[in-house]
Amino acid sequence: xxxxxxxxxxxxxxxxxxxxxxxxxxxxxxxxxxxxxxxxxxxxxxxxxxxxxxxxxxxxxxxxxxxxxxxxxxxxxxxxxxxxxxxxxxxxxxxxxxxxxxxxxxxxxxxxxxxxxxxxxxxxxxxxxxxxxxxxxxxxxxxxxxxxxxxxxxxxxxxxxxxxxxxxxxxxxxxxxxxxxxxxxxxxxxxxxxxxxxxxxxxxxxxxxxxxxxxxxxxxxxxxxxxxxxxxxxxxxxxxxxxxxxxxxxxxxxxxxxxxxxxxxxxxxxxxxxxxxxxxxxxxxxxxxxxxxxxxxx
Numbered sequence: 664x665x666x667x668x669x670x671x672x673x674x675x676x677x678x679x680x681x682x683x684x685x686x687x688x689x690x691x692x693x694x695x696x697x698x699x700x701x702x703x704x705x706x707x708x709x710x711x712x713x714x715x716x717x718x719x720x721x722x723x724x725x726x727x728x729x730x731x732x733x734x735x736x737x738x739x740x741x742x743x744x745x746x747x748x749x750x751x752x753x754x755x756x757x758x759x760x761x762x763x764x765x766x767x768x769x770x771x772x773x774x775x776x777x778x779x780x781x782x783x784x785x786x787x788x789x790x791x792x793x794x795x796x797x798x799x800x801x802x803x804x805x806x807x808x809x810x811x812x813x814x815x816x817x818x819x820x821x822x823x824x825x826x827x828x829x830x831x832x833x834x835x836x837x838x839x840x841x842x843x844x845x846x847x848x849x850x851x852x853x854x855x856x857x858x859x860x861x862x863x864x865x866x867x868x869x870x871x872x873x874x875x876x877x878x879x880x881x882x883x884x885x886x887x888x889x890x891x892x893x894x895x896x897x898x899x900x901x902x903x904x905x906x907x908x909x910x911x912x913x914x915x916x917x918x919x920x921x922x923x924x925x926x927x928x929x930x931x932x933x934x935x936x937x938x939x940x941x942x943x944x945x946x947x948x949x950x951x952x953x954x955x956x957x958x959x960x961x
Contacts (some may be wrong), residue, residue, distance in 0.1 A: 669738075670753060670777065680868075681727075687922065688759070691720055692846075695717060697713040698713065698714055701712075708729070710919070716929070721761055723951045724759045726756075729919075731751070731752050747779060753801060756926070767790050771786070778832045781848055784847070784857045785908075786846075786847060788807065789832075789845075801959070802871070811845065827845050828843045839953045891945055897932060
């Protein structure tokens with residue numbers, strides 16, 4: 664209801680979005696279903712963790728909702744905007760790890776937080792292909808371009824895309840995690856309008872990703888390509904454990920560890936001093952797709 668507090672409306676929306684995304688992913692997979700764990704956080708709040716494993720399309724897929732509150736540590740509170748240590752946070756976070764290396768991994772999250780007198784929205788969506796198809800990357804970016812354009816000048820696609828490119832970057836590797844998308848945090852200029860923008864982002868996630876997964880899920884692949892997928896998943900693990908704000912926030916505020924680390928893939932490998940074969944599709948990923956590019960206007 665419009666007269667409800669924004670936190671309540673945001674929480675209700677995120678729970679409904681979780682339901683819709685889970686339903687659509689189960690339909691796409693056609694084999695496995697999501698297991699749900701409802702949990703309570705010591706200190707305040709809880710959530711619903713939903714994980715699908717060993718499906719026909721998804722090796723592991725997690726779609727989580729949480730709504731928590733409490734007090735941050737003194738040290739962590741100094742790193743977050745707002746006075747004091749008291750906080751609230753609600754949101755949805757998802758990571759989908761497909762079985763096939765021809766289907767990209769995808770991540771998205773949308774959240775509303777308060778701390779002291781500050782309230783803000785954060786979130787985004789990004790795509791991590793292993794064997795990219797140009798039309799897929801363009802499709803993903805065009806969806807977010809259209810969403811952002813409808814909310815100008817409140818948000819700007821080029822700005823959120825660059826934010827995403829800069830954020831999902833592994834400085835210790837000197838490379839991007841994937842082909843990006845949009846990312847935003849600490850947006851608080853007009854909360855009513857920002858909530859409309861966040862809802863539209865959430866409502867368009869399936870449109871951005873499902874057509875790609877449907878196109879690629881039945882393509883054949885080799886054991887070598889599967890091994891490359893697992894190798895590139897290592898970059899995913901490195902980013903999430905070293906830099907991801909959601910992971911850090913959850914661990915620093917006493918979140919449920921199993922739910923926080925749901926984002927990690929089930930099978931991954933690290934190979935010493937790997938270099939792709941020149942002229943290969945693996946090399947093309949590095950040379951073409953892991954470099955920032957204006958895909959939405961291709």
